[in-house]
Amino acid sequence: MKPLRVGVDGRVLAIPGIRGWTRYATNLLRALSRRDDVDLVVFAREEPWRRHLDGVRAQVVRLAAARETFWNDWVLPRRLRAEGIDVFHALADRGLPCWKPCPLVVTLHNSFERAHWRALFRSPKRRLWYWKHELVNARLADVVLTVSDTTREELIAQGVCRPEKLRRVYLAPADEFRPTSDPGDDAVRARHGLTAPYVLYVGGYDAHKNVETLVGAFDRAALPEHHLVMVSAQSDADAPMRAAWGRLRCAARLHCIEAQPHELPALYRGATLFVNPSRWESFGFQLVEAMATGTPLVAARRTAIPEIVGDAAMLFEPSSIVELAALLRIVTHDAALRDDLRARGLRRVKQFDWQTVADETVAAYRRAIA
Amino acid sequence: MRAVLVFPAAPLPFGDTAARWFHLLACDLLARGHSVSCLTVTDEPLARVDEARERLAAVTRRGHGHLRFQAFPLRPAVHPLRRKLRNLCRPFSELAYAPGFRDALVRELDRGYDVLHLEQLWSGWAGLGVPRALLNIHHLEIIDLEGARGGTLYEQKARWQMARATARLLRDTTTMRLFSPRLLDRVRTFNDRARCFVVPFALDLGLYPLQPVVDEPVVGLLGSMHWPPSRSAAERLLTRIWPLVKAQVPRARLVVAGWNARRYLERFASLPDVAIEENLRSPADFFARAAVLAYAPGRGSGMKIKVMESMAFGVPVVTTAEGVEGMEVVSGEHALVAEDDATIAAHVCGLLQDRGARLRVRAAARALLEGRYTAAPVMARMMDVYDGVARGT
Numbered sequence: 166m167k168p169l170r171v172g173v174d175g176r177v178l179a180i181p182g183i184r185g186w187t188r189y190a191t192n193l194l195r196a197l198s199r200r201d202d203v204d205l206v207v208f209a210r211e212e213p214w215r216r217h218l219d220g221v222r223a224q225v226v227r228l229a230a231a232r233e234t235f236w237n238d239w240v241l242p243r244r245l246r247a248e249g250i251d252v253f254h255a256l257a258d259r260g261l262p263c264w265k266p267c268p269l270v271v272t273l274h275n276s277f278e279r280a281h282w283r284a285l286f287r288s289p290k291r292r293l294w295y296w297k298h299e300l301v302n303a304r305l306a307d308v309v310l311t312v313s314d315t316t317r318e319e320l321i322a323q324g325v326c327r328p329e330k331l332r333r334v335y336l337a338p339a340d341e342f343r344p345t346s347d348p349g350d351d352a353v354r355a356r357h358g359l360t361a362p363y364v365l366y367v368g369g370y371d372a373h374k375n376v377e378t379l380v381g382a383f384d385r386a387a388l389p390e391h392h393l394v395m396v397s398a399q400s401d402a403d404a405p406m407r408a409a410w411g412r413l414r415c416a417a418r419l420h421c422i423e424a425q426p427h428e429l430p431a432l433y434r435g436a437t438l439f440v441n442p443s444r445w446e447s448f449g450f451q452l453v454e455a456m457a458t459g460t461p462l463v464a465a466r467r468t469a470i471p472e473i474v475g476d477a478a479m480l481f482e483p484s485s486i487v488e489l490a491a492l493l494r495i496v497t498h499d500a501a502l503r504d505d506l507r508a509r510g511l512r513r514v515k516q517f518d519w520q521t522v523a524d525e526t527v528a529a530y531r532r533a534i535a
Numbered sequence: 536m537r538a539v540l541v542f543p544a545a546p547l548p549f550g551d552t553a554a555r556w557f558h559l560l561a562c563d564l565l566a567r568g569h570s571v572s573c574l575t576v577t578d579e580p581l582a583r584v585d586e587a588r589e590r591l592a593a594v595t596r597r598g599h600g601h602l603r604f605q606a607f608p609l610r611p612a613v614h615p616l617r618r619k620l621r622n623l624c625r626p627f628s629e630l631a632y633a634p635g636f637r638d639a640l641v642r643e644l645d646r647g648y649d650v651l652h653l654e655q656l657w658s659g660w661a662g663l664g665v666p667r668a669l670l671n672i673h674h675l676e677i678i679d680l681e682g683a684r685g686g687t688l689y690e691q692k693a694r695w696q697m698a699r700a701t702a703r704l705l706r707d708t709t710t711m712r713l714f715s716p717r718l719l720d721r722v723r724t725f726n727d728r729a730r731c732f733v734v735p736f737a738l739d740l741g742l743y744p745l746q747p748v749v750d751e752p753v754v755g756l757l758g759s760m761h762w763p764p765s766r767s768a769a770e771r772l773l774t775r776i777w778p779l780v781k782a783q784v785p786r787a788r789l790v791v792a793g794w795n796a797r798r799y800l801e802r803f804a805s806l807p808d809v810a811i812e813e814n815l816r817s818p819a820d821f822f823a824r825a826a827v828l829a830y831a832p833g834r835g836s837g838m839k840i841k842v843m844e845s846m847a848f849g850v851p852v853v854t855t856a857e858g859v860e861g862m863e864v865v866s867g868e869h870a871l872v873a874e875d876d877a878t879i880a881a882h883v884c885g886l887l888q889d890r891g892a893r894l895r896v897r898a899a900a901r902a903l904l905e906g907r908y909t910a911a912p913v914m915a916r917m918m919d920v921y922d923g924v925a926r927g928t
Contacts, residue, residue, distance in 0.1 A: 466865070476892075479899055480868060481906070488906025495898045501748070502898055505891030 178213035196523035259298035276319035307533035344459030353431035365436035382489035456510035565600035626696035674837025715861030737913035743847035755825030764835025779880035846900035
């Protein structure tokens with residue numbers, strides 16, 4: 166059978182950091198590269214970061230255009246037609262052209278934007294940009310992929326698109342997230358000054374990530390032998406919050422660090438437990454990464470988190486500092502409970518692998534074409 | 536703030552549920568620096584009353600609040616005929632007519648007060664027509680005894696009186712605090728104009744240390760067996776659920792304990808691997824031996840303190856929706872909730888055979904209690920309620 170010629174929006178690969186979208190793009194492209202029935206063509210406006218394309222077998226087509234809109238709605242679709250692309254996939258919430266040169270697939274990673282679009286897009290220009298892409302997704306996408314059943318239900322409830330178009334495809338942890346230690350793990354932890362046992366958080370400082378509850382609970386839990394390590398990109402916007410933490414009793418045991426993507430597995434593996442206090446997760450890469458590295462998991466009982474973790478995590482009400490503090494105390498002191506959570510996590514995470522993601526994504530491509 | 540508290544039991548940190556709640560409430564109000572007048576009407580021994588007085592006084596000696604403590608015996612001081620006549624008009628009103636109580640209450644109210652706090656439904660007779668009275672309802676027997684038919688003439692009369700008294704009190708009381716939304720729904724069928732607040736029960740978790748995990752397959756049930764919901768739960772467990780458990784886990788043992796357990800359940804004591812126990816030294820002794828609490832009440836309103844105690848001590852609970860009334864429990868996380876015998880038995884067996892599941896459920900349950908059912912969160916809500924009652928809003 167002739168391989169599918171799949172065009173991919175490669176703009177996300179020009180982002181140097183590794184956050185959700187980039188992880189999804191790189192791991193999906195690697196998994197699709199291992200298949201014989203798919204030929205990948207990555208359409209980029211800027212040069213993709215080379216390390217994002219490690220292990221990716223794809224033709225990269227760089228298209229120049231002065232303005233993003235012109236690139237998206239004129240240059241890209243013409244080239245899709247010229248290249249004989251069977252199906253085009255926008256990987257990160259938007260990126261479909263406003264006319265249809267071939268079947269179109271888009272992955273929506275969350276329902277948060279739709280629920281909070283007024284707060285997130287304040288200027289008329291931004292709102293126009295946001296709604297243009299929403300309309301294009303709703304009208305032109307043949308298949309809309311999303312990352313959890315919870316998010317799928319939310320997107321349907323928000324009227325983002327018709328239910329029959331929406332398909333859930335779970336994400337997965339990258340291969341480097343495994344439970345067995347690497348020789349370099351100690352060096353990574355030493356580089357960040359982590360010698361004592363620690364509780365780990367990986368993610369952003371956005372308000373809905375609810376990091377303040379985690380810090381408050383850690384302070385209240387009074388775990389003198391443990392430190393709290395928060396791995397996140399830092400910005401001036403969250404500096405006042407971090408400065409306020411300096412007044413807490415546990416201030417000396419708080420570490421706000423920035424880490425390279427390749428350091429994350431070592432940081433997970435060294436943690437006594439991982440906490441995700443987020444009020445809103447559509448999937449939560451950190452959840453599967455913690456499970457894959459055998460790190461006991463404590464997470465908020467919100468949105469897609471219970472669906473992803475199943476019975477492999479201790480869940481808590483994210484508005485309750487006291488409840489989280491109690492869990493931190495109990496889990497850090499109970500080695501048997503941590504062993505059980507570790508074993509459940511490793512069992513649970515077997516349901517999430519990139520091969521399955523690739524299989525289901527290709528099935529979605531075929532459906533879009535059909 | 537000055538609060539006048541009317542308790543139908545001595546406020547003590549041990550003993551029955553009511554006593555523990557009263558103790559927590561009074562101590563917390565004093566610790567917040569409020570002035571508290573405590574009127575206790577009880578037939579408990581004088582030593583217990585004195586101990587309660589002393590424990591509360593100790594809080595004030597630490598520089599907190601101001602306490603006036605008075606106790607009244609719950610014995611009738613009037614002619615039996617007059618008492619019967621009064622009970623006909625106002626059933627279950629013994630507390631309100633205890634010798635010396637009414638005069639003391641009037642004196643306390645005359646001294647000025649912000650809130651008259653009345654604990655448990657029948658003490659509501661003392662607050663009818665009194666401004667800023669707050670009646671606290673733990674459970675409603677009209678729900679517990681729904682469907683009860685027949686019985687002796689005495690029992691039938693008691694049910695009739697209970698229904699009349701409940702209806703009258705709920706109709707005529709203007710402000711109530713209830714333990715659960717289910718109680719609120721029932722109260723609304725009598726009085727949809729009353730101001731009602733749902734505030735749950737709180738435990739002082741300092742009195743409930745997490746017990747070590749029990750690895751022996753011991754199923755437990757604790758309760759006062761003279762209370763019909765507890766007794767029916769015990770009978771259901773012994774006759775219908777236990778055989779299913781035993782078939783799957785032959786090594787399992789069952790301990791049923793509590794007030795009057797032998798009196799009502801002695802006939803089951805000969806079952807293999809079943810022990811019926813009375814006169815426990817403390818609940819901690821019981822919970823230190825149980826791997827799982829199996830409590831499946833058919834009907835019983837209000838929050839179930841034995842369930843909360845079990846969660847606090849770290850013993851996973853298998854129960855029905857009735858068992859976790861008023862608690863924000865997620866089945867499978869904080870407790871295992873099911874209605875039919877087969878599922879309840881399967882949950883019990885699952886927990887007995889899976890140590891990890893027991894560890895997770897007990898940790899989640901304890902954290903839930905710490906977060907929502909201790910003095911700090913519950914009293915914070917109570918203070919809002921008092922504030923509303925005092926301001927009439």
